[in-house]
Amino acid sequence: QVQLQESGPGLVKPSGTLSLTCAVSGGSISSSNWWSWVRQPPGKGLEWIGEIYHSGSTNYNPSLKSRVTISVDKSKNQFSLKLSSVTAADTAVYYCAREGGYYDSSGYYYPCFDYWGQGTLVTVSS
Amino acid sequence: DIQMTQSPSSLSASVGDRVTITCRASQSISSYLNWYQQKPGKAPKLLIYAASSLQSGVPSRFSGSGSGTDFTLTISSLQPEDFATYYCQQSYSTLVDTFGQGTKLEIK
Numbered sequence: 001q002v003q004l005q006e007s008g009p010g011l012v013k014p015s016g017t018l019s020l021t022c023a024v025s026g027g028s029i030s031s032s033n034w035w036s037w038v039r040q041p042p043g044k045g046l047e048w049i050g051e052i053y054h055s056g057s058t059n060y061n062p063s064l065k066s067r068v069t070i071s072v073d074k075s076k077n078q079f080s081l082k083l084s085s086v087t088a089a090d091t092a093v094y095y096c097a098r099e100g101g102y103y104d105s106s107g108y109y110y111p112c113f114d115y116w117g118q119g120t121l122v123t124v125s126s
Numbered sequence: 127d128i129q130m131t132q133s134p135s136s137l138s139a140s141v142g143d144r145v146t147i148t149c150r151a152s153q154s155i156s157s158y159l160n161w162y163q164q165k166p167g168k169a170p171k172l173l174i175y176a177a178s179s180l181q182s183g184v185p186s187r188f189s190g191s192g193s194g195t196d197f198t199l200t201i202s203s204l205q206p207e208d209f210a211t212y213y214c215q216q217s218y219s220t221l222v223d224t225f226g227q228g229t230k231l232e233i234k
Contacts, residue, residue, distance in 0.1 A: 045228040046213055048222070110157070114181075
């Protein structure tokens with residue numbers, strides 16, 4: 001059973017950099033999966049931030065791309081998020097998630113977020 | 127980018143009711159549509175993938191349908207534990223994942 005656990009500071013100052021790590025257990029980060037970050041501001045919906053493959057390939061939400069860096073550490077079986085120049089609008093619960101998926105009978109692959117961390121609240125405040 | 131629009135944003139229903147939530151994509155996404163359930167203070171949980179396939183362990187009262195741009199999540203007979211917020215998510219784009227804004231299902 002794959003498990004994901006987020007860690008990092010719960011409080012970040014405005015204009016600073018938010019840094020979080022997601023530790024993966026019960027599976028290898030070098031498996032054929034993408035690994036994502038998703039956030040949820042208090043009382044609001046889910047926003048996909050970006051994803052990384054074990055090769056280091058990344059995709060980012062265009063609305064955050066200029067401020068986001070996602071990296072992977074295969075030796076520690078974990079991946080990380082850095083979000084720079086944060087403001088109060090970046091206050092949210094941050095989740096890491098595995099993008100697994102399934103093949104249908106025709107061989108088409110359907111990605112989905114099948115494993116999630118419990119989430120960690122990051123507050124941006126002075 | 128592909129936009130996902132859910133309706134309604136909130137819904138009141140009673141135990142035993144049949145409930146339908148709709149999700150519309152801004153362009154065709156074939157069957158690349160997933161549904162998640164989220165309870166307060168918890169991470170989202172995958173319910174349905176590929177528009178209509180039930181994730182292992184999810185009760186059969188949940189079902190999904192649709193393809194192209196219009197999709198539905200149906201709960202055939204609401205149970206007390208089903209009161210939560212539901213999100214759709216498109217996985218058609220290989221570059222950007224997008225969620226709907228959510229539908230909060232409340233007890234009437």
